[in-house]
Amino acid sequence: MEKPGNLILVIFGASGDLTSRKLMPAIFSLKMQKLLPEKFAVIGCGRTEFSDTDFRSRMKEGILSFSEEKDPEGFLIDEFIGSLSYFSIDSTKASDYIKLKEGLYKKAKELDAGENFIFYMATPPSMYSKIAENLHRAGLADQSAGFRRFIIEKPFGYDLGSGMELNRKLHELITEEQIYRIDHYLGKETVQNVLVTRFANGIFEPLWNRNYIHRVEITSAESIGVEERGGYYDSSGALRDMVQNHLLQMVGLTAMEPPSSLESNSIRNEVLKVLQSLQPIQAADVPGQVIRGQYTGSTIRGKCVPGYRYEKGVAEDSRTETYVAIKFFINNWRWGGVPFYIRTGKRLPTRVTEIVIHFKKTPHHLFQREVGNLNSNQLIIRIQPDEGILMKFDMKEPGAGFNVKNVNMDFHYKDLADVRVPSAYERLLYDVMMGDSTLFSRDDVVETAWKFVEPIQKAWANDPEIKIYGYPSGTWGPSVSNDLIEGCGLAWRYPCKNLSDDGLYCEL
Numbered sequence: 001m002e003k004p005g006n007l008i009l010v011i012f013g014a015s016g017d018l019t020s021r022k023l024m025p026a027i028f029s030l031k032m033q034k035l036l037p038e039k040f041a042v043i044g045c046g047r048t049e050f051s052d053t054d055f056r057s058r059m060k061e062g063i064l065s066f067s068e069e070k071d072p073e074g075f076l077i078d079e080f081i082g083s084l085s086y087f088s089i090d091s092t093k094a095s096d097y098i099k100l101k102e103g104l105y106k107k108a109k110e111l112d113a114g115e116n117f118i119f120y121m122a123t124p125p126s127m128y129s130k131i132a133e134n135l136h137r138a139g140l141a142d143q144s145a146g147f148r149r150f151i152i153e154k155p156f157g158y159d160l161g162s163g164m165e166l167n168r169k170l171h172e173l174i175t176e177e178q179i180y181r182i183d184h185y186l187g188k189e190t191v192q193n194v195l196v197t198r199f200a201n202g203i204f205e206p207l208w209n210r211n212y213i214h215r216v217e218i219t220s221a222e223s224i225g226v227e228e229r230g231g232y233y234d235s236s237g238a239l240r241d242m243v244q245n246h247l248l249q250m251v252g253l254t255a256m257e258p259p260s261s262l263e264s265n266s267i268r269n270e271v272l273k274v275l276q277s278l279q280p281i282q283a284a285d286v287p288g289q290v291i292r293g294q295y296t297g298s299t300i301r302g303k304c305v306p307g308y309r310y311e312k313g314v315a316e317d318s319r320t321e322t323y324v325a326i327k328f329f330i331n332n333w334r335w336g337g338v339p340f341y342i343r344t345g346k347r348l349p350t351r352v353t354e355i356v357i358h359f360k361k362t363p364h365h366l367f368q369r370e371v372g373n374l375n376s377n378q379l380i381i382r383i384q385p386d387e388g389i390l391m392k393f394d395m396k397e398p399g400a401g402f403n404v405k406n407v408n409m410d411f412h413y414k415d416l417a418d419v420r421v422p423s424a425y426e427r428l429l430y431d432v433m434m435g436d437s438t439l440f441s442r443d444d445v446v447e448t449a450w451k452f453v454e455p456i457q458k459a460w461a462n463d464p465e466i467k468i469y470g471y472p473s474g475t476w477g478p479s480v481s482n483d484l485i486e487g488c489g490l491a492w493r494y495p496c497k498n499l500s501d502d503g504l505y506c507e508l
């Protein structure tokens with residue numbers, strides 16, 4: 001891999017959690033792999049007063065706590081934090097950008113780094129357009145002397161209207177080519193591997209359609225609750241936080257047509273076509289096609305955990321969903337009639353993200369199967385943890401007769417001893433430095449995803465009759481979500497069993 005050209009990275013909101021927990025460990029990892037530019041510096045910005053020394057020691061702490069890279073001598077980490085500095089500014093105040101501009105040009109001159117700048121908005125989303133406006137006013141968005149790239153964190157709006165408004169405001173100031181919207185799922189090695197599995201192997205693509213696939217299931221489960229982010233989460237919920245971005249992006253990659261090349265717009269055009277083909281869920285169909293839930297207090301492995309409404313920052317009568325499951329269809333030639341099921345939730349029994357392709361059964365059942373083995377072939381693409389791929393198929397049980405047993409053929413990335421799976425932020429930051437936007441969400445993709453989600457948001461907001469189901473922490477969500485998977489004996493794939501001591505489900 002080649003080194004990017006010289007540049008300076010400016011992070012707004014550098015006093016926050018994301019910078020120390022994710023961004024600095026990722027940038028340091030690039031340093032360890034010699035993938036940072038020859039001339040490179042990071043400038044952190046925020047209202048919090050830090051000296052350069054304070055900021056460096058805070059970032060060092062973040063790297064030591066969260067980085068997987070080993071730097072036993074500590075030489076590289078000290079060299080790395082030497083490239084960090086901090087500007088105490090209020091990112092919302094236009095006048096503060098004069099100070100930032102002076103400091104930025106001074107740093108560029110000192111380093112002889114040229115004038116390529118990346119601006120990372122690691123602040124609350126309400127500030128994105130203000131920061132872009134202030135940078136534009138200060139002449140820092142102008143690309144005549146070098147590139148100016150803007151990284152934006154999710155959420156990209158709260159609904160269709162605000163998502164479009166954010167895009168509109170940004171486009172008044174900068175071009176779409178300058179914008180890199182981070183959906184960190186796209187930075188995950190195994191999400192990218194969906195493309196390789198599909199389009200590098202001749203055996204899968206001929207089967208990848210309505211003729212051979214019975215249904216597609218995508219699960220993104222977290223075992224933790226809202227932790228310290230109750231305040232943020234209560235105004236967001238699983239539909240906005242996970243479905244509109246991460247899950248629909250995974251649907252796009254799983255269902256897209258082969259792109260003509262790996263050029264960024266080629267791939268994003270195909271993802272867009274999938275999202276444009278999603279059959280809209282009408283308000284009247286929301287109760288039948290979309291199940292929402294909220295975790296309740298329970299005992300997991302002998303430990304009491306509080307219900308969502310008892311979490312810090314959460315309203316005691318909150319109706320924010322911590323679980324959502326959706327059944328939908330993609331109206332195109334490849335997928336006509338094939339149901340897609342997606343689900344995501346907090347406080348489920350385990351942390352797992354996987355895509356499960358359920359192939360159709362054989363037309364004639366010759367053999368006796370073990371109980372519960374109704375669907376013999378599944379391809380499971382495990383996004384996290386234990387990244388890899390698993391193929392489930394039937395084989396003969398040794399002995400008399402023709403009893404059939406379902407077995408696994410699997411590959412785990414961890415078995416590649418000499419390969420380290422890079423973190424999503426590491427890959428994405430490197431791509432921005434290289435100017436490759438393939439793994440970033442484009443404006444039209446984001447808006448089309450909001451269009452799909454909007455009728456669900458509206459139905460929930462307008463119809464108090466639509467239920468929100470409670471589910472005990474440590475279980476796989478409300479049992480009614482099983483009803484989404486129609487047909488005799490079909491069920492979600494459960495990567496592990498309920499952990500809650502009480503398996504009861506209730507209606508909130």
Ligand SMILES: NC(=O)c1ccc[n+]([C@@H]2O[C@H](COP(=O)([O-])OP(=O)(O)OC[C@H]3O[C@@H](n4cnc5c(N)ncnc54)[C@H](OP(=O)(O)O)[C@@H]3O)[C@@H](O)[C@H]2O)c1
Pocket residue numbers: 012013014015016017018019022045046047048091092121122123124125127153154155
């Ligand atoms: N943390 C994560 O793991 C994660 C994951 C995915 C996406 N994100 C997104 O990444 C962004 C940053 O996340 P974070 O967890 O680091 O956020 P954060 O801690 O809430 O905010 C980051 C910084 O923004 C500044 N800020 C906050 N409110 C402000 C205001 N009203 N005016 C001016 N500055 C303000 C603060 O710095 P000063 O007070 O020093 O100015 C704060 O340290 C958010 O948009 C979040 O949704 C975060």
